[in-house]
Amino acid sequence: MGEITTLSDAVARLVHDGDTIALEGFTHLIPVAAGHEIIRQGRRDLTLVRMTPDIVYDQLIGAGCARKLIFSWAGNPGVGSLHRxxxxxxxxxxAPLEIEEHSHAGMANRYAAGAAGLPFAVLRGYTGTDLPAQTATIKPITCPFTGEVLTAVPALNPDVAIVHAQRADRDxxxxxxxxxxxxKEVVLASRTSLVTVEEIVDELEPRPGAIVLPGWTVDYVAHVPGGARPSYAMGYYDRDNVFYQAWDDISRDRDAFQAWLRSEVLS
Amino acid sequence: MTRPAHASAGEMMTVAAARALKDGDRCFVGIGKPSTAANLARRTHAPRLVLVYESGTIGAKPGRLPLSIGDGILAETADTVVSVPEIFNYWLQPGRIDVGFLGAAQLDRFGNINTTVIGDDYADPRVRLPGAGGAPEIAASCREVIVIVTHSRRTFVEKVDFVTSVGFGAGPGDRERHGLRGTGPRLVVTDLGVLAPDPETCELTLTHLHPGVTRDQARAATGWELRIATDLTTTEPPSETELSVLRALEEA
Incomplete structure (x- = not known):
């Protein structure tokens, strides 16, 4: 638990063909380097879970790693569409991509239920929209106390959670x-987890607003400075907005994308 | 200094949307025009506007326009930063937010919004759009909603291909039937004018035309037979302050 290892070792141990994996990070601390390692290791038939599949999932999908996507918003933030x-x-x-589509509130609640060890979550959501007709994991539920009809979504318990963080200590x-x-929710909801970090330090000094995941909740920690680029790591580097713009052109064309993949990820 | 001769249609749209926000409102903001409008309002007539972004930043006071809903400047300037489950469950869902600001790929006469797919077949769409994000629950639970969208027949359609977020559904009473606790769209602000729901029928009705825009232009850009308010008025053009603040924001 909380074992410090290399990125390639952790991915090789945790991620297998056919697994359900969740790489999370809401604009911030997106584990992009770990996504690239999954592409390099040639994983296939993955069910990819992520609230905001952005360019890292565009890359995994374009590289042929994915069979299914569970998500709530699939775009290049501030730029436009995800072409892959x-x-x-x-x-x-x-490859064909099956999709299971939710809203942010639904996905967030699915992770929270997974973290809480519950089979489902209840929310006020989706009613009146066309999403329940397309997504089997959205169902009405009646409150046993008031009779009010609300919405239930099943817990998400991925095989592997991967997130990036600012730092870890040696434990x-x-x-x-x-x-x-x-x-926090995705790590606690998943069967196994990997956290890539900017820094490994002797002691974690307290920080305002920081959360701590105790080492015993995490399987592996890998030291991957810059591992969230082109997203950002507060306190370490800013978002590379130019790359998000550039991705629009790189990803639009299959050949340009494959050339990028060969030179930037596979070589 | 004289007033700049022309505000662009896009600038007029942003200014009109900003004016719809009241000082002290708590506003759930998406990126793009909604964020620009909300930040303009905060710098002009609504300095106590509370900006809430779905990334969990509450009371953000960015010194420049954020480039994404999770821009670091939002966390650095916020009153508090909460997790994503918390922003939806504790802050949006119980009705703590006054105004939700949404965009649309398609919009119908009852203010229903599609941001999911274009085409009749969900499984084989003509265009796959990004999807729901936070919008369905923003549309459901904010006290009211402002939609900001470019006016064209491609967007203003007789029937949306997919209801991602509910406006007034099929008409009066539908929000209550669905248990949606907010009151729904209050305004739709476009580059041509402003629409508001008719209090009886809930149908979006043109209430304002921006300076220089004609009724025929608005009709031609609308995919249903557009109703026009009997007291149709011309939007006050952007003031010198509004325009200079907006331009400074967009250049920074």
Missing amino acids: FRDAAQHGWP GNVQIWGITGVH
């Missing part, structure tokens, strides 16, 4: 601050 995702969803390239205790998204 669209190509897979609309044309089945490089694998992880500290995260700034926008923490669903980091």
Whole structure:
């Protein structure tokens, strides 16, 4: 528990063909380097879970790692569409992609239920929309106390959670601050977990607003400085907005994408 | 200094949306035009506007426009930063937010919004859009909703291909039937004018035209037979202050 190892070792031990994996990070602390390692290790038939599949999932989908996507918003934030995702969803390239579509509130609650050891979560959501007709994991539920009809969504308990964080100590205790998204929920909801970190330090000094994941809640910690680029790590580096713009052109064309993959990820 | 001769249609849209926000409102903001409008309002007539972003930043006071809903500047300037489950469950769901600001790929006469797919077949869409994000629950639970969207027949359609977020559903009473606790769209602000729901029928009705825009232009850009308010008025053009603050924000 909280074992410190290399990125390639952790991914090799945790991620297997056919697994359900969740790489989380709400704009901030997205574990992009870990996504690239999964591509390099050639994993296939993955069910990818993520609230906001952005460019790291566009890359995994375009590289042929995914069979299914469970998500709530699939776009390139501030730029536009995800072209690899669209190509897979609309044309089945490089492989057909099954989708299970939710809202942010639904996904956040699914992780929270998973973390809480409950089979489902209850929320006020989805009613009147066309989503329940397309997504089997959205169902009405009647409150046993008031009779009010609400919405139930099943817990998410991925095989593997992967997140990036600012730092860990040598016992694998992880500290995260700034926008923490669903980091805590996805790690606690998943059967196994990997946290990549900017720094490994002797002692975690307290930080305002920081959360700590005790080492015994995490399987592996890997030291991967810059592991969230082109997203950002508060206190370490800013978001590379130019790359998010550039991704629009790189990803639009299958050949350009494959050339990028060969030169930037596979080599 | 004289007033700049022309505000662009996009600038007029942003200014009109900003004016719809009241000082002290708690506003759930999406990125793009909603965020620009909310930040403009905070710098002009509504300095106590509380900006809430779905990334969990509450009371953000960014010194420049954030580039994403999770921009670091939002966390650095917020009153508090909470997790994503918390922002939806404790802050949005119970009705603590006054105004939700939404965009749309398609919008119908009852203010229902599609951001999911274009085409009749969900499984084989003509265009796959990003999807719901926070929008369905923002549309459901904010006290009221402002939609900001470019006015064209491609967007203003007779029937949305997919209801991602509910406006007034099929008409009066539908929100109550669905248990949606907010009151729904109050305004739809476009680059041509402003629409508001008719209090009886809930149908979006043109209440304002921006300076220089004609009724025929608005009709031509609307995919249903557009109703026009009997007291149709012309939007006050952007003031010198509004325009200079907006331009400074967009240049920074």
